[in-house]
Amino acid sequence: MRHRTGRPLAAAGFATLVLMAAPVAQAASPTSEGRAEWRGWLSDSAGGLRDGAERAIILGGALLYQNRHTVAGLTLGCLAGGAVGATGAVAAGAATGGAALPATGPAAALGCALGAAAGGAMGRPLDRPME
Structure with missing residues (x-):
């Protein structure tokens, strides 16, 4: 009987890296005066990072539940x-x-x-x- 613990864990780690390496939208957006305002990493303008983090959390939770x-x-x-x-x-x-x-x-x-x-x-x- 052969156990394949390493494959799902390696796949989850790779998927997490791919999701986190996705291009992030600009975190700064112009205001009415033409200046850029910092809104934080998880603001609406940085939706790519938020989506990647949510996918990584869901994938990690599913992997943890299976094992x-x-x-x-x-x-x-x-x-x-x-x-x-x-x-x-x-x-x-x-x-x-x-x-x-x-x-x-x-x-x-x-x-x-x-x-x-x-x-x-x-x-x-x-x-x-x-x-």
């Missing part, structure tokens, strides 16, 4: 694994009189990575029940 169990598994796995790694390193530090305490950060990072991998693997089949 919600995987994202939740990654997040919860990272939190649990990091806590276990840090707790183990602190316990080793207490047992060695503080000599193992510098290993707390790397142990928490490794626990986070391993927990995220396990949580993502558990959440992925829930997102793709027909595969």
Whole structure:
């Protein structure tokens, strides 16, 4: 069974970049005195940026909804694994009189990575029940 997590995420990232790189209308518009007035990036005269941002938000929300169990598994796995790694390193530090305490950060990072991998693997089949 082959998982294709990278393809939808890469496609969403590419689509977001394309939408955000769309040409932006001029943000300044002439006033009655002939001067340009600044109205902000998301004003009516900068409609291209607003439309691109709205499309990116909708696309990101749809992608997150389709992969919600995987994202939740990654997040919860990272939190649990990091806590276990840090707790183990602190316990080793207490047992060695503080000599193992510098290993707390790397142990928490490794626990986070391993927990995220396990949580993502558990959440992925829930997102793709027909595969």
